[in-house]
Amino acid sequence: MAKKQLITATINGEQREFACEPRQSLLEALRDGLQLTGAKEGCNNGNCGACTVLLDGEPVVSCLVLAVEAEGAEIETVEGIAAGGKLQPLQQCFLEGAALQCGVCTPGFLMTTKALLDRIPHPSEEEIRFQLAGNLCRCTGYDKIVRAVQAAAEGEQT
Amino acid sequence: MSDNSPISYSDKQYKVLGTRPVRHDGADKVTGRAIYGADVQMSGMAHGKILRSPHPHARIKAIDTSIAEKINGVYAIATGQDWPDLIDKVADLGEGAVNLHDLAQNCLAVDKVLYKGHAIAAVAARDVHVAEEAIAAIRVDYEILPAVTDIVEAMQADAPILHPGLKTETLEEPSDQPTNIDRHVHFETGDIDAGFAAADVIIEREYRTATVHQGYIEPQVSTALWNEDGHLKIWTSTQGSFTARHQTAELLQLPISKVTVTPCEIGGGFGGKIAVYFEPVAAMLSRKCGRPVKMTMQRDEVFEGTGPTPASNIKVKLGATRDGKLTAGQAYLAYEAGAFPGGVIGPGAMCIFSCVELPNAIVDGYDVCVNKPKTQAYRAPGATQAAFAFESTLNELASELKLDRIEIRRINGVKEGVKRVDGPVYPRIGYLECLDAVEKSAHWNTPLEGPNRGRGIGAGYWFNIGLKSSVSASVNPDGTVHLLEGSTDIGGTRTSIAMQLAETLGIAAHDVLPKVVDTDSVGYTDVTGGSRTTFATGMAAHKVGLDLLEQLTARAAMLWECDPIEVQVDGDLYRFGDQQITFKQLAAKLPETGDPVVGRASVSPEGSTNGFGVHIVDVEVDPDTAKVTILRYTAIQDAGKAIHPSYVEGQMQGGAVQGIGWALNEEYFYGDDHKMRNASLLDYRIPTCLDVPMIDAIIVEVPNPSHPFGVRGVGETPIVPPPAAIADAIYQATGVRMTQLPMSPPRLWKAMTQR
Ligand code: FES
Ligand code: FES
Numbered sequence: 001m002a003k004k005q006l007i008t009a010t011i012n013g014e015q016r017e018f019a020c021e022p023r024q025s026l027l028e029a030l031r032d033g034l035q036l037t038g039a040k041e042g043c044n045n046g047n048c049g050a051c052t053v054l055l056d057g058e059p060v061v062s063c064l065v066l067a068v069e070a071e072g073a074e075i076e077t078v079e080g081i082a083a084g085g086k087l088q089p090l091q092q093c094f095l096e097g098a099a100l101q102c103g104v105c106t107p108g109f110l111m112t113t114k115a116l117l118d119r120i121p122h123p124s125e126e127e128i129r130f131q132l133a134g135n136l137c138r139c140t141g142y143d144k145i146v147r148a149v150q151a152a153a154e155g156e157q158t
Numbered sequence: 159m160s161d162n163s164p165i166s167y168s169d170k171q172y173k174v175l176g177t178r179p180v181r182h183d184g185a186d187k188v189t190g191r192a193i194y195g196a197d198v199q200m201s202g203m204a205h206g207k208i209l210r211s212p213h214p215h216a217r218i219k220a221i222d223t224s225i226a227e228k229i230n231g232v233y234a235i236a237t238g239q240d241w242p243d244l245i246d247k248v249a250d251l252g253e254g255a256v257n258l259h260d261l262a263q264n265c266l267a268v269d270k271v272l273y274k275g276h277a278i279a280a281v282a283a284r285d286v287h288v289a290e291e292a293i294a295a296i297r298v299d300y301e302i303l304p305a306v307t308d309i310v311e312a313m314q315a316d317a318p319i320l321h322p323g324l325k326t327e328t329l330e331e332p333s334d335q336p337t338n339i340d341r342h343v344h345f346e347t348g349d350i351d352a353g354f355a356a357a358d359v360i361i362e363r364e365y366r367t368a369t370v371h372q373g374y375i376e377p378q379v380s381t382a383l384w385n386e387d388g389h390l391k392i393w394t395s396t397q398g399s400f401t402a403r404h405q406t407a408e409l410l411q412l413p414i415s416k417v418t419v420t421p422c423e424i425g426g427g428f429g430g431k432i433a434v435y436f437e438p439v440a441a442m443l444s445r446k447c448g449r450p451v452k453m454t455m456q457r458d459e460v461f462e463g464t465g466p467t468p469a470s471n472i473k474v475k476l477g478a479t480r481d482g483k484l485t486a487g488q489a490y491l492a493y494e495a496g497a498f499p500g501g502v503i504g505p506g507a508m509c510i511f512s513c514v515e516l517p518n519a520i521v522d523g524y525d526v527c528v529n530k531p532k533t534q535a536y537r538a539p540g541a542t543q544a545a546f547a548f549e550s551t552l553n554e555l556a557s558e559l560k561l562d563r564i565e566i567r568r569i570n571g572v573k574e575g576v577k578r579v580d581g582p583v584y585p586r587i588g589y590l591e592c593l594d595a596v597e598k599s600a601h602w603n604t605p606l607e608g609p610n611r612g613r614g615i616g617a618g619y620w621f622n623i624g625l626k627s628s629v630s631a632s633v634n635p636d637g638t639v640h641l642l643e644g645s646t647d648i649g650g651t652r653t654s655i656a657m658q659l660a661e662t663l664g665i666a667a668h669d670v671l672p673k674v675v676d677t678d679s680v681g682y683t684d685v686t687g688g689s690r691t692t693f694a695t696g697m698a699a700h701k702v703g704l705d706l707l708e709q710l711t712a713r714a715a716m717l718w719e720c721d722p723i724e725v726q727v728d729g730d731l732y733r734f735g736d737q738q739i740t741f742k743q744l745a746a747k748l749p750e751t752g753d754p755v756v757g758r759a760s761v762s763p764e765g766s767t768n769g770f771g772v773h774i775v776d777v778e779v780d781p782d783t784a785k786v787t788i789l790r791y792t793a794i795q796d797a798g799k800a801i802h803p804s805y806v807e808g809q810m811q812g813g814a815v816q817g818i819g820w821a822l823n824e825e826y827f828y829g830d831d832h833k834m835r836n837a838s839l840l841d842y843r844i845p846t847c848l849d850v851p852m853i854d855a856i857i858v859e860v861p862n863p864s865h866p867f868g869v870r871g872v873g874e875t876p877i878v879p880p881p882a883a884i885a886d887a888i889y890q891a892t893g894v895r896m897t898q899l900p901m902s903p904p905r906l907w908k909a910m911t912q913r
Binding site for chain 2: 021023031035036037038039040041042043044045046047048050077078079082087091094095096097098100101102103104105106107110125128129130132133134135136137138139140141142143144145146147
């Protein structure tokens with residue numbers, strides 16, 4: 001077992017230090033080390049997107065990022081997107097649009113969508129489906145998720 | 159979502175039912191705060207891992223854990239030798255019974271492994287990485303045995319035998335030949351020979367379907383703490399906290415009162431989280447090391463070590479007169495049970511002819527052991543395979559007779575009073591109304607144009623299991639009501655159950671505060687499965703509402719010094735003469751006028767009720783690659799009464815997309831070595847959002863006569879029609895009739911080019 005390393009990163013806007021083994025994933029460090037359990041593990045293999053967080057604004061599957069790679073980075077997790085005790089409009093759209101059933105895929109979808117809307121504020125259905133194709137949901141059939149993303153994008157227009 | 163949905167066949171007006179409130183647990187779920195099984199953290203917690211068999215069939219000669227035990231950070235190791243003695247005992251888990259001896263063997267093998275991935279030993283250690291190192295250091299001495307993973311081969315007389323003592327359960331005398339066939343079910347009605355003799359056209363076809371997995375996104379996870387006082391506590395991802403408690407207590411031979419199961423938020427189940435895998439093993443480890451032990455599966459363990467739904471081999475023979483009336487039907491179904499007996503052949507055999515009236519019919523079903531994981535329920539267990547075979551044959555019969563596909567279903571379709579081949583007589587059901595909705599739908603009425611395109615149709619049926627549900631409720635002085643329930647909430651049922659209590663009391667949906675509690679805190683409740691939760695636990699919520707109403711009426715009468723009979727209740731208003739009081743005002747007076755108002759209710763609805771659905775699908779088939787693209791999809795279903803239409807639509811959409819995956823891509827690939835080749839979410843391809851279009855959902859409401867609000871469960875029916883509907887669409891597009899699932903590009907391409 002290699003020695004633990006001390007990592008400094010900005011997590012949800014706050015500068016944090018945490019120790020991790022070189023073999024630990026960012027997902028593990030977030031969940032077990034930093035007690036940020038919002039990101040979920042569905043496959044630990046980069047295939048399901050449930051563990052998606054933003055790393056310097058880009059959506060990444062945190063199970064495939066080593067925790068040590070987070071040194072100096074800016075990380076955003078689902079815990080960070082509701083500000084000032086209010087849900088983000090995107091979260092509100094997921095809720096009102098019934099875009100979750102079991103909800104385990106939801107944090108990942110929210111993070112991928114946030115990155116998508118930051119980049120493309122008014123995506124077409126095709127763009128939404130293309131950009132979210134790395135996030136698996138087994139419950140909803142995606143219909144209501146895609147509609148929630150559309151609603152969130154429309155909301156930003158007004 | 160469709161503009162004209164729900165299509166209601168009732169004139170009852172409701173205040174709360176049929177509205178779409180935000181779910182009560184929603185904020186926790188979109189902020190990442192909801193506590194799922196993997197989010198449980200405990201002081202001093204150890205992490206467990208399982209050693210799994212690399213062989214599909216082998217005898218375990220010896221297990222040497224001595225090296226693993228010495229690794230720094232390893233706290234405990236358990237093997238099958240740690241099980242208490244379990245006599246052959248069968249426990250009813252709601253959606254299927256289970257033999258406890260087999261269940262224990264499935265959690266940790268004792269003398270034999272029966273599939274690759276079969277659990278052999280468990281380690282608890284400081285962290286997962288140490289546990290993995292320890293697993294790798296355990297030495298197992300195997301005697302490798304020949305294996306069989308194909309159902310047809312497994313039924314041959316010379317097949318490798320999984321359980322030398324297995325005898326076929328049948329009406330006939332059991333034979334002394336060793337066999338893998340566990341059970342033979344048989345239904346018969348009328349005179350089959352006369353029926354076929356009366357037919358002008360007879361079609362007989364054989365079908366195969368592959369092993370597929372529920373594919374819930376959250377892997378199995380459990381934490382157990384065997385306390386110093388001898389009480390076992392479990393936090394787990396389960397569809398049934400009480401069935402998890404029951405299985406665990408039985409496997410460990412503990413009194414049920416010594417076990418408390420707290421159901422965590424559950425990340426999907428679809429039938430796959432009813433049987434226990436980790437709960438008793440984590441408990442054994444915890445007892446040995448005195449710490450809480452958390453165990454989580456990796457995705458390959460989920461595929462190889464939990465229960466998918468069976469591959470099948472089905473033969474269907476249908477006879478009909480020129481005008482399309484069915485005269486006889488015969489079906490043979492062989493379903494894989496997997497490594498241990500007890501698969502889903504029963505419901506498969508009950509469902510195969512459930513959409514049509516058949517005067518003369520025979521159904522034979524066989525449950526067959528193979529060297530694959532023990533199969534489990536998967537959404538309408540057994541029905542999708544059967545519907546693929548039956549509906550495909552029916553569609554072929556329609557084209558043979560030059561009849562419209564809706565017409566042939568109308569002529570033979572089931573309605574109230576029709577007797578199913580396996581016995582029950584249908585009460586009021588909504589199958590024909592679903593066909594009406596198809597014909598009126600925008601989808602059916604829009605011509606499909608373009609080359610290589612086709613439109614398909616398929617129907618499906620599933621029961622609503624009744625079973626047992628309990629709730630309790632208490633009225634708070636602020637006018638809200640706490641509702642405690644034992645049904646784990648997978649898809650938003652807290653809300654659909656709370657809404658039924660709110661409707662009964664005439665208050666707002668959000669004034670009922672539902673909570674899923676542990677097994678110590680509410681009465682016995684069966685699994686969330688069998689399309690029973692909104693239906694049956696909803697009945698309990700209605701019943702507790704009536705109890706509260708009675709108490710509240712009495713309290714109002716006390717205020718007004720009148721007889722409770724004289725108090726009129728209208729919504730949330732209580733009236734006596736010209737005096738009136740609202741629910742909220744009355745609630746505020748409760749603390750000073752008497753005892754707290756608390757109610758409880760238990761129900762066990764007799765028998766089961768019935769859900770029907772019909773799906774329409776448009777596909778385009780690439781002539782060069784045989785890739786099938788779903789262009790448009792409409793799911794139509796009788797929900798009886800849609801409590802929360804968005805979540806009913808969600809069930810229909812989700813089930814349809816699972817069915818699309820089953821139809822087109824999903825399958826366990828086995829090599830000649832009987833090992834699974836695609837145990838990852840990359841290679842076992844479940845649909846992504848790019849693979850499917852919007853799924854239109856049209857809800858039909860033909861009230862269920864055995865529910866106070868007319869509710870029918872909706873969770874399972876929507877996975878039944880898709881494979882048959884898609885096969886039909888592929889036929890319309892290409893002229894090729896596929897008889898094997900999945901209809902993946904290689905398989906379809908072969909069929910298209912070898913015509
Ligand atoms: S857990 Fe990271 S992609 Fe699945
Ligand atoms: S809501 Fe269950 S996986 Fe998406």
